[in-house]
Amino acid sequence: MSKPAENLSDDPAVLRAIIAELQAENAKISATLRVHDQLVQALRLRIAKLQKLAFGKSSEKIEREIEQLELALEDLLVAVAEDDDAPIDEGQDEPAADEPTAPALRRRPRVSDATLRERRELDPGTCCPDCGGDLRVVGEDVSELLDMIAAQMKVVQIARIKKSCRRCEKMVQEPAPSRPIPGSMAGPNLLAHILVSKFDDHLPLYRQHEIFARMG
Known part of the structure; x- marks a missing residue:
């Protein structure tokens, strides 16, 4: 009351x-x-x-x-x-x-000031819709919409270029970079995401498997 x-x-x-x-x-x-x-x-x-x-x-x-x-x-x-x-x-x-x-x-x-912000301007144009006169800026009303960028999987192709010496015919190639898990396709960022999801967010591996399947 x-x-x-x-x-x-x-x-x-x-x-x-x-x-x-x-x-x-x-x-x-x-x-x-x-x-x-x-x-x-x-x-x-x-x-x-x-x-x-x-x-x-x-x-x-x-x-x-x-x-x-x-x-x-x-x-x-x-x-x-x-x-x-x-x-x-x-x-x-x-x-x-x-x-x-x-x-x-x-x-x-409350959203932290450090959160990434994207500005989208809705401009009414340069002419008045009623009389056709020129419009001038007198201010703006700003509101915020909290949105999320969905996670996206990507495949990093590592191309090791082979070259041969024109003089001695020696083959020259950069060695393959090391991997967090030998023989595995999982990169360091993916492994970090899986570990945090399982042990900090308590998301079982089978559920993560379903999520990755939906992501293709």
């Missing part, structure tokens, strides 16, 4: 009733947040225990339970975030400040 200050009554009894209602609402929200915090802590402890049990083992059952708990934890955190109705500036399609029924906007995730 919230009312603008200019709309509040001057009656002390009415004000006391409003204060009591706000206190009850605040207590209810605080209790809900405490329950959410307890669930989050319980889920995190359970996930940590299962990860210790799964370390060094290939138990698919444990890995699936970890995944289910992580999804439940994610859903709970999303639910807590949705309860936070603090307004933000999205930079586009937002209602005017003088509109009394403007809805509260959801909180936008």
Whole structure:
């Protein structure tokens, strides 16, 4: 419950009733947040225990339970975030400040300044669509859209050129570069990705195999 200050009554009894209602609402929200915090802590402890049990083992059952708990934890955190109705500036399609029924906007995730940014300009042109007059720049509205560059596999062809001496007919060729795993096609970047996905992101090898198959 919230009312603008200019709309509040001057009656002390009415004000006391409003204060009591706000206190009850605040207590209810605080209790809900405490329950959410307890669930989050319980889920995190359970996930940590299962990860210790799964370390060094290939138990698919444990890995699936970890995944289910992580999804439940994610859903709970999303639910807590949705309860936070603090307004933000999205930079586009937002209602005017003088509109009394403007809805509260959801909180936008924080993106590091070091994150790669690509600028796309939407230019209305040089002529006014109504009168045909020349347009001049008076400012711009900038909004951000968080997107992802999908991973891409590539094959690096190593061509060792053979050359022969015109004088002595000796064959000259650069030696083959060393590989992280002798006889394997896996390059160092691919191996690093596989290791991080398995031991840090807990993504089993068979699932990585399915992902690589979808990538061709």
